[in-house]
Amino acid sequence: MKMKQETSGMFPRLVGDVGGTNARFAIETAAGVFAAPAVYPNRDFPGLEDALRFYITQPGSVAAGALSVRQAAVAIANPVDGDRVRMTNSDWTFSIGEIKKAFGLDVFLLVNDFTALAMALPFLPEESLVRCGGEKARENRAIGLIGAGTGLGVSGLIPAGDRWIPLEAEGGHVSFSPANELEMEILVLAKKRYRHVSAERLISGMGLELLYGLLAEIEGKTLMPLKAHEITQSALQGTDRLCDRTVEVFCQMLGTVSGNLALTLGAQGGLYIGGGIVPHLKERFFDSGFRKRFEEKGRFSEYVARIPVFVIRDTFAAFTGVSALMNRYLGNRLPA
Numbered sequence: 001m002k003m004k005q006e007t008s009g010m011f012p013r014l015v016g017d018v019g020g021t022n023a024r025f026a027i028e029t030a031a032g033v034f035a036a037p038a039v040y041p042n043r044d045f046p047g048l049e050d051a052l053r054f055y056i057t058q059p060g061s062v063a064a065g066a067l068s069v070r071q072a073a074v075a076i077a078n079p080v081d082g083d084r085v086r087m088t089n090s091d092w093t094f095s096i097g098e099i100k101k102a103f104g105l106d107v108f109l110l111v112n113d114f115t116a117l118a119m120a121l122p123f124l125p126e127e128s129l130v131r132c133g134g135e136k137a138r139e140n141r142a143i144g145l146i147g148a149g150t151g152l153g154v155s156g157l158i159p160a161g162d163r164w165i166p167l168e169a170e171g172g173h174v175s176f177s178p179a180n181e182l183e184m185e186i187l188v189l190a191k192k193r194y195r196h197v198s199a200e201r202l203i204s205g206m207g208l209e210l211l212y213g214l215l216a217e218i219e220g221k222t223l224m225p226l227k228a229h230e231i232t233q234s235a236l237q238g239t240d241r242l243c244d245r246t247v248e249v250f251c252q253m254l255g256t257v258s259g260n261l262a263l264t265l266g267a268q269g270g271l272y273i274g275g276g277i278v279p280h281l282k283e284r285f286f287d288s289g290f291r292k293r294f295e296e297k298g299r300f301s302e303y304v305a306r307i308p309v310f311v312i313r314d315t316f317a318a319f320t321g322v323s324a325l326m327n328r329y330l331g332n333r334l335p336a
Helices: 048-056 059-064 096-102 113-123 181-191 205-218 228-237 241-265 277-281 290-295 298-305 318-333
Strands: 013-018 022-030 033-041 071-076 084-086 093-095 107-112 129-131 143-148 152-160 163-166 271-274 309-312
Touching: 013 048, 013 113, 013 318, 022 048, 022 059, 022 318, 033 048, 033 059, 048 059, 048 096, 071 113, 071 318, 093 096, 096 107, 107 113, 107 318, 113 143, 113 152, 113 163, 113 271, 113 318, 143 241, 143 277, 152 241, 181 205, 181 241, 205 228, 205 241, 228 241, 228 277, 241 271, 241 277, 241 290, 241 298, 277 309, 290 298
Parallel strands: 013 071, 071 107, 143 271, 271 309
Antiparallel strands: 013 022, 022 033, 084 093, 129 309, 143 152, 152 163
């Protein structure tokens, strides 16, 4: 169901979405209005404080009111538990309290990135989504969210009356589940390197790189390692058969874990795919075996076949969810 944003709190305020590779920031000047959006590679900064300080001093940010911000909310690709944060797929580490103090903030809210993206789903316009099979999403039913980027994010939304409850989940770290003989062979080889082979180990940016090497090993080839963007680019250009095979295996694996999530949540409200990899693959993803694998659930194949899948094309979609979570946080702080 489409919803309107609540409008609690003061503006302007800073919103952010920090992944393992890139950090995105904007100034929310009014409810749902995000000015001066920017994307920075994490590697360009020693830490979050440095990236934030750089962003708020840029001319566009200053013009949007960055220097008068007293409230900030940032989504981060990491569990949020306590004051000290050490990112899983980045070398950034920081104290929430120290960031708040350094910028003179009244409120600094830090939330999990996929919890924030999940919260954005009811507000996303249709033009920011591309459908991949299934029937019409059912109203007031659970919604699933998954996304491959630097890591593998997982979340969902549970309806609760006129509100949604976003899940704070780390489902990307569940054990990888092979669905055919090739994937069993991949798992055996991966187990030689890692005691626990999670879904994220294979279904992510680093997963593409690992998959490429393991498939080369299975084929008896000795090849130079490739970065994830090189693998996807070669696959899209049709210049390398092994890269294309790597992308195909990746999409099918994503289909399995996405179908598992849809079943686990009973996600009849739809399954949404975020992250940077799938939108970048464009039609190659839709031509892959993703949807077939998504539906291969034995006696529950017909059940899953009805569930629509939507690919999120808006790279700044999490800002809407961050804002919604900030509104909820501020609303809960108001006196009864």
